[in-house]
Amino acid sequence: MNLKDQILKEKLPAHIAVIMDGNGRWAKKKGMMRVIGHEKGTEAVRQTVEASAELGIKHLTLYAFSTENWNRPKLEVQTLMKLLVKSLKKEIKTLQDNNIKLTAIGALNDLPSKAYNELQEVIEKTKDNANMTLTLALSYGSREELVSAVKVLSDKVKNNIISAENIDESIINKHLYTQNLPDVDLLIRTSGEQRISNFLLWQIAYAELYFTDILWPDFTKEDLYTALINYQNRERRFGKTSEQLS
Ligand code: FPP
Numbered sequence: 001m002n003l004k005d006q007i008l009k010e011k012l013p014a015h016i017a018v019i020m021d022g023n024g025r026w027a028k029k030k031g032m033m034r035v036i037g038h039e040k041g042t043e044a045v046r047q048t049v050e051a052s053a054e055l056g057i058k059h060l061t062l063y064a065f066s067t068e069n070w071n072r073p074k075l076e077v078q079t080l081m082k083l084l085v086k087s088l089k090k091e092i093k094t095l096q097d098n099n100i101k102l103t104a105i106g107a108l109n110d111l112p113s114k115a116y117n118e119l120q121e122v123i124e125k126t127k128d129n130a131n132m133t134l135t136l137a138l139s140y141g142s143r144e145e146l147v148s149a150v151k152v153l154s155d156k157v158k159n160n161i162i163s164a165e166n167i168d169e170s171i172i173n174k175h176l177y178t179q180n181l182p183d184v185d186l187l188i189r190t191s192g193e194q195r196i197s198n199f200l201l202w203q204i205a206y207a208e209l210y211f212t213d214i215l216w217p218d219f220t221k222e223d224l225y226t227a228l229i230n231y232q233n234r235e236r237r238f239g240k241t242s243e244q245l246s
Pocket of ligand 1: 021038041064065069088136216
């Protein structure tokens with residue numbers, strides 16, 4: 001049986017998040033500039049987006065640019081921003097054809113205006129699409145997200161909009177960039193690194209973590225299927241015992 005047919009429709013993760021790592025190493029291995037790796041990485045993005053939509057995954061979140069990535073060489077940052085604009089222009093059709101809604105999380109105001117405007121345009125154009133939500137994490141850092149949420153919440157407490165005693169997990173959730181997304185079920189990181197790198201720290205509390213040595217530009221639909229089969233063979237206990245689950 002091929003890999004795709006081994007995936008159980010009734011056990012799909014509601015939300016997959018991906019740390020797309022290894023573009024630079026992919027290029028270096030081939031004696032090419034790092035930016036070529038990012039360019040090739042955009043093709044892997046399309047593969048994963050299409051495969052997820054075809055399978056019926058409802059939420060896919062991609063770590064496209066972290067708050068820490070601003071510290072990379074200027075040329076690389078500029079190239080990544082240009083690639084983002086180019087991909088948004090090019091892929092709007094893929095999003096519409098597959099009924100995919102685009103959203104974004106992160107300190108979006110820090111993006112160059114061209115990238116920010118293009119992003120908002122695609123978000124607006126795809127806002128009624130209902131097959132899958134594709135979320136791009138851009139200028140995203142989980143700690144920054146939590147700091148922003150605490151600031152807003154403190155202000156609300158100060159102004160008697162909510163009382164400190166009533167703050168619970170659901171209120172904190174509502175103050176995160178991810179307020180409209182369910183918790184992450186499956187977190188994938190490519191390139192052999194086994195780190196979270198400040199990505200969705202709150203949201204991955206019960207996620208299954210899947211690490212693969214494949215470098216992001218080489219990540220194919222088949223590799224996503226492999227990750228899903230691995231996920232479906234795990235037992236998610238959410239703190240309970242095996243016996244309680246069965
Ligand atoms: C990590 O590889 C990848 C990134 C920092 C950027 C991810 C961006 C893309 C895949 C392309 C643009 C995305 C969209 C959504 C259009 P790395 O550079 O850290 O690789 P390395 O660890 O091998 O150096």
